[in-house]
Amino acid sequence: MKRNLIIILFLLLNLANVCAQSTFTARVVDATTGDPLPMASVYVSSSHSTITNQEGDFSIVAQPEDVLRITYVSYNAKNIKASDLGSKVALRPYTKMLQEVTVTPIDVVGLLKKLVKKLKMEYAQFRFEQSNYFYRQMSSNDTTYNELIEAFFRTQSNIALRNFMLTTGRYGNIESGDTLKPFYKFRNYYTTSCIAPMLPDPGIWRDLYTPLPYKWTKHYYDDLYNLSYAILQGDDDSKIIVVQFGETAQGTTHAMTGRLMFDMDKLRLLSFRGKVHNELVRIRYRTSGPTSMFRYCPRDIEIQMTYKHDRGFDEVASIGTRMVVNRGKNDYGGVYWSTLFNIDNYDIGEGTSTRKEDIYNALSQRGNDEAFREHYKIVKTTSTEEAIIRKFEREGCFGTFTK
Structure with a gap:
């Protein structure tokens, strides 16, 4: 009886976790220009990630407390909780270094x-x-x-x-x-x-x-x-x-x-x-x-x-x-x-x-x-x-x- 009760509680806990999941959707954009960023990475775990499409949009199933790591090459990454996502995620581009700052010219x-x-x-x-x-x-x-x-x-x-x-x-x-x-x-x-x-x-x-x-x-x-x-x-x-x-x-x-x-x-x-x-x-x-x-x-x-x-x-x-x-x-x-x-x-x-x-x-x-x-x-x-x-x-x- 006790073993059956443990199994039931385990199933109920998993069901609660599944029910808590929602689909979160947003657009990833350049913080300076507002242009969409296609092929940006949206990562929750190794078995749970996606990329933005050609219009910069993504959707992902996650729990509200999950932290999404959003990255795009040459842009500063952003970690954001799913519940705080909003409709847009703006990433700031890296800063271009002046070539005069480089002491030795690059071959x-x-x-x-x-x-x-x-x-x-x-x-x-x-x-x-x-x-x-x-x-x-x-x-x-x-x-x-x-x-x-x-x-x-x-x-x-x-x-x-x-x-x-x-x-x-x-x-x-x-x-x-x-x-x-x-x-x-x-x-x-x-x-x-x-x-x-x-x-x-x-x-x-x-x-x-x-x-x-x-x-x-x-x-x-x-x-x-x-x-x-x-x-x-x-x-x-x-x-x-x-x-x-x-x-x-x-x-x-x-x-x-x-x-x-x-x-x-x-x-x-x-x-x-x-x-x-x-x-x-x-x-x-x-x-x-x-x-x-x-x-x-x-x-x-x-x-x-x-x-x-x-x-x-x-x-x-x-x-x-x-x-x-x-x-x-x-x-x-x-x-x-x-x-x-x-x-x-x-x-x-x-x-x-x-x-x-x-x-x-x-x-x-x-x-x-x-x-x-x-x-x-x-x-x-x-x-x-x-x-x-x-x-x-x-x-x-x-x-x-x-x-």
Whole structure:
């Protein structure tokens, strides 16, 4: 009898804890400009975290007394109790240090060389370490065609992602009934959106010039990039260096440019924000007949990514991409974007992994997981994404795979 009473009390206590939980929603913004900060980290525990979406919004289930740690690279972190959250969280940016304050001029190329050497050693030690990720891909253009891919997968996560194993997910699409209109279907945008500023295993990017070359050559930066830098300092006196990789006068036909941030003292990657120029994306065009036509087209892809270091190596924390196609003679304009998030120990339930680099084919072979809707809000949907998801669910579009 006493044992049964203890069990009942234990269950009631757990039920009380669950009931006390609420969903907290807010927008993370720059304290100076008010601009939203996408891909900011919102952390409660290793099994309970999220990131802000493209509009800077997040939602997370927590107890009122839980403390949320909200971070964004080059901004001062903020710890705030869930019950005190409010509708906005403003983060203050680091202060830019005047170069006159630096006693010894910084050898940027020498510092990058040290960073590359450190990352190569790290890759040799941790290359087989894996982590779990959530992925969302949306396609929207000015026909009535829209596409959604959402999935959980496991992959090797040091420096750049590789060797994907799909666990579970869903696919949905809506197409125009007019078969004469061309449209896009990205068969390799999934792997394209997993790009990184250093590629130990380049794969489809073997001809891409990146800010951190895995194979160092003496005149790499002289030939490919214009380099500039700034040093930022936080309230806790931590310093990061921001290196801008701009194109040289002659330019490059297939390169990644942008801003790389890393810890100067620990040589840790923190973030990259920039663009991949002329990436070849495989596109399917609908024709007037029953068949379709494929071709590879060069496209520019915007990218924003962050790293984490809690397991002793530089591990991909999040990647966000965006590709805009302007309307032309033979093209419909559109926007295509993806979000990828390291979910740590988040429990996605039982699932049988399928090793497949092409997530579209992997999902079509596996079929949609009806239980997926319980998990997809691990990253808050934007208003556009939510509208598309609701439309797909209402019209039964999930599980219809086009060839």
